[in-house]
Amino acid sequence: MTQSSTPAASAREKARKPRAHNAPPGIDIHARAPQPAKNSEVVYRDLRRAIIAMELAPGTPIVEKEITDKYRISRTPVREAVLKLAEDRLVDVVPKSGTFVARIPLTILREALVARRALEEVTVRAATARASESQIMHLRAIIQRQQEMADTGDEKAFHRADEDFHAEIAAVGRFPGIWDMIQQIRIQIERYRRLTLPQKGRMQLVVNEHKAVLEAIAGRDADQAASRMHDHLNKLQLDIAVFRDLWPEYFIYDPALDDDLLMD
Amino acid sequence: MTQSSTPAASAREKARKPRAHNAPPGIDIHARAPQPAKNSEVVYRDLRRAIIAMELAPGTPIVEKEITDKYRISRTPVREAVLKLAEDRLVDVVPKSGTFVARIPLTILREALVARRALEEVTVRAATARASESQIMHLRAIIQRQQEMADTGDEKAFHRADEDFHAEIAAVGRFPGIWDMIQQIRIQIERYRRLTLPQKGRMQLVVNEHKAVLEAIAGRDADQAASRMHDHLNKLQLDIAVFRDLWPEYFIYDPALDDDLLMD
């Protein structure tokens, strides 16, 4: 098998001419976890989780020294993780001064909500077009699980089910790349969401909205599915102005775009 | 002024307690270029430009040593640049083996086209809703410039004007963050576009489509503007399958999603 020249391999050989290096292993970009997790990746994930969970408040300094001591590693992988977080706009690096958990930019928040809405409308339309019966049953099962979590009041599991629902719609629509984009956008939104207090009955409302979306999918009505998804995702942006006044130090606020925050 | 307790400062003081570092300078994230450009940034931009321009073909090894010699800098900033490129999916890093210019994943390409369409429909709708007369005149001027470039056949300047047109629409719609997302997506699409041979009359077609979009904006018809933008952006994806056969070594191809490439 090592030297068999299958038609699939012939094309690859052309690129391999100068060096075998030219042909990196045919690993799918989305599935390369066989390697032992790199240290920088571990630090990155831990920090990201803590920042998104608002355990590290905006403005908190990120001191590389503390992290190197905690994980018993050198600055190099720590720095790598910090740079990734900077790419995600979760930290601000001030040269020769310090690194800080980023404040939440209100204008970006507004745009993130709009962009997510647009992309999820795409995925739900595609899902409506191609959902099989089994996939619809799977979505029903997810909603049922979310209903049970809402009944027992398990917020964490509830949000896991919430994410699963949206992820499954993207998967059914066959848009894994767009789902990645949505997740990237969700990172920005998530910190804001964590500031919202658990409102009584909100979980049941979310479940009902999910049910409405699924009904439209099952009825093969793409327009209705998109519309209901739109309404569902709109619920988040109700009171940006309120939180800006409650935690002013958590946000960055650009007065030039004030009016934008109030419009749809 | 150092210790005056204005109401605005009181909130900030809370975060400043442990160290003054807690309050990073109130710089807008989008405007921090006073610093001398970091070496890693220079390397990143140069490599990204070369990759996007297809000067570095997919599969080409990126050798850090060559770059450190060329720029007379150490591996650290080079490595930083390479990691950024990996984030952008422009290179694949194979641990302990090598770094290579990434092959273009056809499935990602399809999703990128869909996502860009969705986001540009958002920006053009917003632009239609709030464009001032002067902004419409500005857009007309951009199209006129693009027309002149099409007439003289200056491809590079033509594409600059093309980008300006889309950028200005996003700016008019007040979605700078969404424009950033679109640009990120464009990176993926751009390499593919570079493979398309200049077709006779294509530039004039693009100009005409831009004119159609602008007319809809000027007529305050958001639905029509979005529809025309949709059609305009659809022109790109005509012949993915053709290029896959022409340069098979430039692409990664997932047979599980074959049929997806053919649908809208």
Add this chain to the structure above:
DNA sequence: TCCAAATAACTAGTATACAAGATATATTTG
């Protein structure tokens, strides 16, 4: 001549030392 195993030459990942600048504290001076 061909194939296989040992070896050499590469790669990215990591650790550490140092440099340059910003901030905090201590000191001096009026």
Add this chain to the structure above:
DNA sequence: CAAATATATCTTGTATACTAGTTATTTGGA
């Protein structure tokens, strides 16, 4: 005692040495 200045101590940015794993080459055997 207050304010300005000088010093010390932080921070991130960079350079370099080293480690571990991968790939290419050489060498030995049949």
